[in-house]
Ligand SMILES: NC(=O)C1=CN([C@@H]2O[C@H](COP(=O)(O)OP(=O)(O)OC[C@H]3O[C@@H](n4cnc5c(N)ncnc54)[C@H](O)[C@@H]3O)[C@@H](O)[C@H]2O)C=CC1
């Protein structure tokens with residue numbers, strides 16, 4: 001089993017590292033445009049194998065996609081991260097071109113690959129990769145929901161002083177301030193969260209979650225990588241091991257939730273064929289209204305991409 005991770009920066013290298021030490025694949029190919037970066041990081045991860053005890057082979061490449069041939073899953077993390085004061089949407093001009101050229105190279109060498117997009121703005125970069133690859137929508141998806149849900153779960157765990165392992169939750173919508181957390185579908189060891197926390201505190205956690213990426217950008221001057229890299233690796237693992245995990249994932253909606261041709265995070269079952277099923281929740285009026293706002297925003301940014309030609 002072979003996985004390629006494009007972009008050997010913060011998120012890509014973290015993803016490759018998690019894939020290696022969890023032995024998700026036999027071979028992980030790391031690609032970057034910057035001379036020597038991918039080779040160096042792949043070698044560093046390989047040199048760690050006797051310490052962390054794994055035998056996944058990690059290989060680096062400076063833009064030579066022949067090394068990626070026959071990959072079953074490809075994670076695309078190449079592109080600019082935002083700096084303080086920027087929105088994710090501000091990255092579209094640069095990242096749209098990068099995601100386009102990378103997707104073309106990937107498809108040429110691994111036409112059967114399932115593609116996971118990480119580059120921002122996430123929902124619209126997933127649209128871009130879908131347009132370029134012409135793959136079935138079940139095989140081109142974006143990583144955001146696992147990360148956003150993890151932030152929400154970790155904040156709840158802290159507030160309730162319980163293990164984050166016991167918090168289950170789902171978030172929907174675009175990867176940005178319009179994301180839609182769903183307290184109705186949040187449980188703590190099977191107990192509805194609303195029985196354990198007061199409304200004001202829960203609302204504050206939801207607001208912090210929506211701005212969770214920005215909180216880290218403010219602290220570090222660039223965006224997060226440990227949780228994002230691990231989240232992308234978790235999606236790869238679900239696919240390669242055919243785990244049928246239930247995760248929020250960004251996918252093109254084609255009538256689900258009454259929405260056509262918009263790329264949004266929704267709960268799906270992830271297995272060997274990529275998106276095995278989109279789960280349609282019975283949203284109440286308030287949740288529905290929030291999802292519509294999120295859809296409106298993603299549609300606007302999709303329009304910007306369309307206008308770029
Ligand atoms: N979906 C999500 O939840 C998240 C998305 N992101 C996004 O992921 C992307 C990467 O973030 P970081 O790893 O922190 O950035 P980074 O700057 O550390 O790494 C990006 C890498 O992409 C490489 N690159 C640029 N153009 C390339 C090309 N044409 N081919 C191959 N490699 C190329 C750069 O040389 C660099 O090494 C950003 O767009 C960021 O906004 C980051 C965190 C979470």
Ligand SMILES: O=C([O-])CC(=O)C(=O)O
Pocket residue numbers: 081082088120147175212213214216217223224228
């Ligand atoms: O905030 C950013 O720019 C990166 C990202 O998508 C996240 O960490 O959620």
